[in-house]
Amino acid sequence: MANHYDITEYKNPLFTVDSVLFTVQEGALKVLMVKRTSEPFAGRWGLPGGFVNVDIDDNVGMTALRKLKEKTSVAPQYLEQLQTYSGVNRDPRGFSVTLVYFALIAEAQVSTHIATVDDAKWIDLNKLTELPVAFDHKFIIEQAKERLKQKALYSMIPVYCLPEHFTVGQFKLVIETILGKPVQRKSIIRRIEAADMFEKVDEKVKSGGRLAQLYKVKPDVDIVNFERNLSV
Amino acid sequence: MANHYDITEYKNPLFTVDSVLFTVQEGALKVLMVKRTSEPFAGRWGLPGGFVNVDIDDNVGMTALRKLKEKTSVAPQYLEQLQTYSGVNRDPRGFSVTLVYFALIAEAQVSTHIATVDDAKWIDLNKLTELPVAFDHKFIIEQAKERLKQKALYSMIPVYCLPEHFTVGQFKLVIETILGKPVQRKSIIRRIEAADMFEKVDEKVKSGGRLAQLYKVKPDVDIVNFERNLSV
DNA sequence: ATAATAGTGTCTATAAGACATTATGTA
DNA sequence: TACATAATGTCTTATAGACACTATTAT
Known part of the structure; x- marks a missing residue:
C-alpha cells in the first residue's frame, strides 16, 4: 500500500x-x-x-x-x-x-x-x-x-451503588456517604420524581419506624442530568 | 525479574x-x-x-x-x-x-x-x-x-475562543454560536462578575453604539464551574 | 434627533434548603 | 404511650430569564 x-x-x-x-x-x-x-x-x-x-x-x-x-x-x-x-x-x-x-x-x-x-x-x-x-x-x-x-450533585448515578430495590433512606445514605455531607431527604424525593427514572415497587420494608416505600430503576432508562447541583 | x-x-x-x-x-x-x-x-x-x-x-x-x-x-x-x-x-x-x-x-x-x-x-x-x-x-x-x-452551560470556557481582550458582546456571540440559541446578555454579565476570573481592561472599543468595555482573563486563574446551567 | 449597541434595574420563575407537621410502623 | 423513621407541606433563598430603562457613541 x-x-x-x-x-x-x-x-x-x-x-x-x-x-x-x-x-x-x-x-x-x-x-x-x-x-x-x-x-x-x-x-x-x-x-x-x-x-x-x-x-x-x-x-x-x-x-x-x-x-x-x-x-x-x-x-x-x-x-x-x-x-x-x-x-x-x-x-x-x-x-x-x-x-x-x-x-x-x-x-x-x-x-x-x-x-x-x-x-x-x-x-x-x-x-x-x-x-x-x-x-x-x-x-x-x-x-x-x-x-x-x-x-452525585447533578445526577442520580449513586443509585448504581444500591440493590435492585431500594428505599429513599438508603439512597440518601449513599449520596451522603459519597458527598461527605448531609443532604435533605426532601431534595432526593423531589429528584426521584423529577428524573422519571424510577418506579415504585408494590412493596414496603421495615425501617425502624413507618414502613418505607421501595423503588427500582425503570428498565432501559438513561441517566438524567439535572440543571442544578445540590449545594456544595 | x-x-x-x-x-x-x-x-x-x-x-x-x-x-x-x-x-x-x-x-x-x-x-x-x-x-x-x-x-x-x-x-x-x-x-x-x-x-x-x-x-x-x-x-x-x-x-x-x-x-x-x-x-x-x-x-x-x-x-x-x-x-x-x-x-x-x-x-x-x-x-x-x-x-x-x-x-x-x-x-x-x-x-x-x-x-x-x-x-x-x-x-x-x-x-x-x-x-x-x-x-x-x-x-x-x-x-x-x-x-x-x-x-458552555455551566462554565466560562467559551472565553478560550476569544482573543486576549474581549467585550461582553463578543463573549455573548461565542456562547450563542456554541449553544445554537440566544442567551441573555445580563446572564453573561452576572457570570463574568460572579466567576471572578476576569478583570476590566483600561480601554473601551467601538461597537456601533456606546463604547464597549474590554475584559481579559486574570492571570493563572482556574475555570469556575457554576452550580446551575443556563437554560436549555 | 435617530439609531445602535452597552450596561443597569428589577420583577418573575424555578428548584434547592430548611424545617415543621403528619403518617405509620415497633417496642 | 413513646419513639423512630417515612413522607408531605410550605416558607425561604439563590440564581437565571425577561425585559424595560438609561447611557453613550456615530451619523
Missing part, C-alpha cells in the same frame, strides 16, 4: 486498561483493590485491570469489563471512562498509558465472591493512605472520587 | 492521539481538519494527531500539543481530554485506540498560519456532512461538540 504508515517503526507505548470500582458499604465509600502478584510493584495493591487482548476484546470497554469480571464475577451496574494517565516515569518498564474506567456496583451483588478470593478486597477510601499502592493509582482513585462526587 | 509481565507476548493495539480543535469564526463553530496524505483514508480529512513519540513526548498531552503545533504553530488556549475511542474495526490496520483531546483557540491567533498551509483548514460544523472524513472522526467531532455545549 502506498504511503502505508508502518507502525513497527515506532516504539509503542505500553497500553493498559484499569478500573476504579466504587461501592458504598456500611456508610463508607470503598474501592476494589487487587493484590499484585507480578512486577512491577508485586505485593502492592493496585486497580483491577490489565492489557487489551485484541483477539477477544472488541474494544477497550470490554477489556475493562473482562478484567472486572475476573475479580467480581459480574459486570458493574455503571461504567464510564474516567481519563487516561500517561507518562514516561509512571511505570519502570517505560512510557505507559493507562485508560481508567470509573464504575459503580451494589456491594451485595459481589460480597460473597469478594469474600472467597484473597487477592481482591474493598478498601475504605479513608484508609487508603495506609495501604501500599502501586503506580499512581492512589492519585487516580482520588480523581475518580472527585468525579463521583461531582456527578 | 520474577513474574515479569512480558509485553512482547501481546499484540499491542495501535495507539494514537487526536485533537478536536474548535474555534468560532464569523458566528460559526468550526473545527480544524487536516487532509490525510497517507493510508488509511489518504485524501480524506481527519483530526490533527498521530502516534506518540516516546523519545520526545513526556506524556500523551504533549503528543496532542506537538501535533496541534505542527498545524497551527501555537498551543491552544484550552486543552482537556475528551474520550478514548477504540475497536477492532475502526482502523483497517487492526485494533486501534485513539485518545481524543478537546481544544479551543481564538481564530485570530492562528488565522495567518492556517492560511499559509494547504493541508489544514477550518471546517464549519454545519458543513461537516459534505466532507469526506476519515475513520469515525465525524462521530467523535459530534461528541466533542456536545461536550463543548454542555460545558
Whole structure:
C-alpha cells in the first residue's frame, strides 16, 4: 500500500486498561483493590485491570469489563471512562498509558465472591493512605472520587451503588456517604420524581419506624442530568 | 525479574492521539481538519494527531500539543481530554485506540498560519456532512461538540475562543454560536462578575453604539464551574 | 434627533434548603 | 404511650430569564 504508515517503526507505548470500582458499604465509600502478584510493584495493591487482548476484546470497554469480571464475577451496574494517565516515569518498564474506567456496583451483588478470593478486597477510601499502592493509582482513585462526587450533585448515578430495590433512606445514605455531607431527604424525593427514572415497587420494608416505600430503576432508562447541583 | 509481565507476548493495539480543535469564526463553530496524505483514508480529512513519540513526548498531552503545533504553530488556549475511542474495526490496520483531546483557540491567533498551509483548514460544523472524513472522526467531532455545549452551560470556557481582550458582546456571540440559541446578555454579565476570573481592561472599543468595555482573563486563574446551567 | 449597541434595574420563575407537621410502623 | 423513621407541606433563598430603562457613541 502506498504511503502505508508502518507502525513497527515506532516504539509503542505500553497500553493498559484499569478500573476504579466504587461501592458504598456500611456508610463508607470503598474501592476494589487487587493484590499484585507480578512486577512491577508485586505485593502492592493496585486497580483491577490489565492489557487489551485484541483477539477477544472488541474494544477497550470490554477489556475493562473482562478484567472486572475476573475479580467480581459480574459486570458493574455503571461504567464510564474516567481519563487516561500517561507518562514516561509512571511505570519502570517505560512510557505507559493507562485508560481508567470509573464504575459503580451494589456491594451485595459481589460480597460473597469478594469474600472467597484473597487477592481482591474493598478498601475504605479513608484508609487508603495506609495501604501500599502501586503506580499512581492512589492519585487516580482520588480523581475518580472527585468525579463521583461531582456527578452525585447533578445526577442520580449513586443509585448504581444500591440493590435492585431500594428505599429513599438508603439512597440518601449513599449520596451522603459519597458527598461527605448531609443532604435533605426532601431534595432526593423531589429528584426521584423529577428524573422519571424510577418506579415504585408494590412493596414496603421495615425501617425502624413507618414502613418505607421501595423503588427500582425503570428498565432501559438513561441517566438524567439535572440543571442544578445540590449545594456544595 | 520474577513474574515479569512480558509485553512482547501481546499484540499491542495501535495507539494514537487526536485533537478536536474548535474555534468560532464569523458566528460559526468550526473545527480544524487536516487532509490525510497517507493510508488509511489518504485524501480524506481527519483530526490533527498521530502516534506518540516516546523519545520526545513526556506524556500523551504533549503528543496532542506537538501535533496541534505542527498545524497551527501555537498551543491552544484550552486543552482537556475528551474520550478514548477504540475497536477492532475502526482502523483497517487492526485494533486501534485513539485518545481524543478537546481544544479551543481564538481564530485570530492562528488565522495567518492556517492560511499559509494547504493541508489544514477550518471546517464549519454545519458543513461537516459534505466532507469526506476519515475513520469515525465525524462521530467523535459530534461528541466533542456536545461536550463543548454542555460545558458552555455551566462554565466560562467559551472565553478560550476569544482573543486576549474581549467585550461582553463578543463573549455573548461565542456562547450563542456554541449553544445554537440566544442567551441573555445580563446572564453573561452576572457570570463574568460572579466567576471572578476576569478583570476590566483600561480601554473601551467601538461597537456601533456606546463604547464597549474590554475584559481579559486574570492571570493563572482556574475555570469556575457554576452550580446551575443556563437554560436549555 | 435617530439609531445602535452597552450596561443597569428589577420583577418573575424555578428548584434547592430548611424545617415543621403528619403518617405509620415497633417496642 | 413513646419513639423512630417515612413522607408531605410550605416558607425561604439563590440564581437565571425577561425585559424595560438609561447611557453613550456615530451619523
